[in-house]
Structures are given as structure tokens and as C-alpha cells.
Amino acid sequence: xxxxxxxxxxxxxxxxxxxxxxxxxxxxxxxxxxxxxxxxxxxxxxxxxxxxxxxxxxxxxxxxxxxxxxxxxxxxxxxxxxxxxxxxxxxxxxxxxxxxxxxxxxxxxxxxxxxxxxxxxxxxxxxxxxxxxxxxxxxxxxxxxxxxxxxxxxxxxxxxxxxxxxxxxxxxxxxxxxxxxxxxxxxxxxxxxxxxxxxxxxxxxxxxxxxxxxxxxxxxx
Amino acid sequence: xxxxxxxxxxxxxxxxxxxxxxxxxxxxxxxxxxxxxxxxxxxxxxxxxxxxxxxxxxxxxxxxxxxxxxxxxxxxxx
Numbered sequence: 001x002x003x004x005x006x007x008x009x010x011x012x013x014x015x016x017x018x019x020x021x022x023x024x025x026x027x028x029x030x031x032x033x034x035x036x037x038x039x040x041x042x043x044x045x046x047x048x049x050x051x052x053x054x055x056x057x058x059x060x061x062x063x064x065x066x067x068x069x070x071x072x073x074x075x076x077x078x079x080x081x082x083x084x085x086x087x088x089x090x091x092x093x094x095x096x097x098x099x100x101x102x103x104x105x106x107x108x109x110x111x112x113x114x115x116x117x118x119x120x121x122x123x124x125x126x127x128x129x130x131x132x133x134x135x136x137x138x139x140x141x142x143x144x145x146x147x148x149x150x151x152x153x154x155x156x157x158x159x160x161x162x163x164x165x166x167x168x169x170x171x172x173x174x175x176x177x178x179x180x181x182x183x184x185x186x187x188x189x190x191x192x193x194x195x196x197x198x199x200x201x202x203x204x205x206x207x208x209x210x211x212x213x214x215x216x217x218x219x220x221x
Numbered sequence: 222x223x224x225x226x227x228x229x230x231x232x233x234x235x236x237x238x239x240x241x242x243x244x245x246x247x248x249x250x251x252x253x254x255x256x257x258x259x260x261x262x263x264x265x266x267x268x269x270x271x272x273x274x275x276x277x278x279x280x281x282x283x284x285x286x287x288x289x290x291x292x293x294x295x296x297x298x299x
Contacts, residue, residue: 058283058284059286062283062286066282066283094288095286100288101288102286102288102289104234104235104237104289105237105238106237107235107237108237109237109238109241147235147237149234149235149288149289150288151288174235174237
């Protein structure tokens with residue numbers, strides 16, 4: 001299995017993501033730079049990490065969504081390659097049009113950095129198969145712009161199609177309908193604000209994020 | 222040619238920043254402020270033959286996020 005982690009200028013969770021993928025897959029992920037035009041061949045999984053790509057200039061994720069590597073990532077995602085975007089990676093995926101909606105400034109205006117309870121809404125997806133539906137898990141969040149917004153009809157469609165992967169058990173940022181993570185229509189792209197890569201071993205204070213990587217990487221084995 | 226792109230949050234989209242500033246204005250004793258919405262002004266200096274279509278394209282593809290924002294293109298008299 002061949003995985004990759006993309007680094008944009010200002011990414012700061014790329015190393016954690018890389019370590020999580022290595023630990024769970026047993027193989028070192030490829031490091032991809034934002035300025036690369038092409039992705040390595042035969043990638044099985046691409047992760048966009050958290051951070052503050054391009055200093056959050058213009059809007060969080062807006063500049064990264066237009067970086068050279070994103071054209072290849074959009075092509076790969078449309079071809080069915082699984083893509084995970086965490087935090088800033090989620091913002092990049094919405095800005096790139098791979099996921100609907102937008103991430104706005106937290107309703108409380110403050111940066112939130114703490115471990116929060118999430119409810120697993122869909123346990124049938126590529127990314128969540130190792131969880132139980134309705135299960136409550138604890139995953140850290142660390143963001144200023146995590147307030148998920150989409151129009152009502154988009155939210156209805158996401159819910160109707162089982163594309164809400166995770167909700168906040170306690171809404172921490174004003175996200176509409178408590179949405180913490182969503183999946184695209186074909187089921188191969190997940191964006192989420194909480195950081196599963198920061199919860200893969202007990203020394204992290206919890207390992208509830210590990211099963212997300214086991215789900216996706218297990219499916220690919 | 223100088224262009225101003227006015228980017229504003231769509232009506233109905235909550236603006237926590239605007240709300241906080243609204244509270245602050247009230248705290249300073251300014252009465253009669255019903256609402257505050259915060260947007261962004263982007264100034265461009267472009268070639269004179271830049272088409273309206275190209276300016277619209279710039280807004281749609283990058284300068285505004287049309288999921289949550291409206292934009293208005295203003296040509297500034299030289």
C-alpha cells in the first residue's frame with residue numbers, strides 16, 4: 001500500500017499524519033510538496049494535513065486549493081483514490097470543490113484546542129467501518145475556522161445520503177447541525193475538523209482516532 | 222485600471238465577527254446600530270483591456286467563496 005501526505009507552506013500536522021499512516025500501514029508514506037505538479041504513481045491514499053497553509057491568506061484553505069498539486073489531487077479523487085482532509089485539509093477540500101460547504105470562523109470567535117466528544121454517524125464508509133454507528137469517541141480539535149456552513153438543501157442531502165461521518169456531541173464551534181466531518185457523494189473523500197492523527201496511541205491521551213486509519217488502510221490491504 | 226472587489230457574507234450567513242464588533246460598539250455607547258457585517262475589500266490594478274468576464278472569473282474562482290460570500294465589482298475612475 002502506498003500512502004502520501006501533502007505538505008503546503010504552513011502545514012503543521014503533516015508529520016503527525018505521516019507518523020499515523022506509517023504506524024498503522026507499516027510503510028512509510030510518500031511526502032508530497034504543494035509545488036509538485038504530479039503525484040507519485042499508484043497512490044492508494046492521500047492525506048491533507050492540518051495547519052495554516054499559506055498563512056490562511058484570503059480564506060483558510062483558499063490558496064492551497066489552487067496550488068499546483070491540488071489539480072492532481074482533484075483528478076485522483078475523481079478517479080476514486082481515497083482522500084482524507086483533516087482540519088486545514090478539510091478547508092482545502094471544500095475550497096477545491098471536492099466537498100460541499102465552507103468552514104467559517106468559530107461562532108465563539110476563539111481558537112478552540114481541546115479534546116471533544118464526537119458521535120460516529122456513519123459506520124459504513126471507507127473511513128469509519130471500524131467504528132460502531134452512534135458510538136461516541138473522543139478526538140482533539142484545534143481550529144479557529146471550523147464552523148461548518150452549507151445551505152439547508154445541501155445539509156438535507158448530506159444527511160439523507162448518510163454523508164455526515166461525524167457530529168460534535170457538544171457543538172463547540174457553531175457548525176450547522178453539529179457537523180464535524182462529511183464524505184463526498186462517491187464515498188472516497190472525507191473532510192473533518194477533528195484530528196484523528198493526534199489520537200492514535202494511549203500516550204496521546206486516547207486512541208479513538210486510530211480506527212479511522214485502520215478502517216481506510218484496512219480496506220485497502 | 223483600478224478595480225475594487227467588495228466581498229461580503231451572504232445574507233443569512235452568521236457573522237460572529239460582525240456580532241462581536243456590534244457588541245463592542247454598543248459597549249462604547251453608540252446607540253442605534255442595528256447590525257454589523259464585516260466583509261473584505263480587494264483592490265486590483267489590472268490592464269485596461271481586462272474584460273468583465275475575466276474579473277467575474279477571478280471572483281468566482283478565487284477572490285470570493287460563493288458558498289458563503291457575495292461579491293461586487295467596482296471600477297474606480299482614474
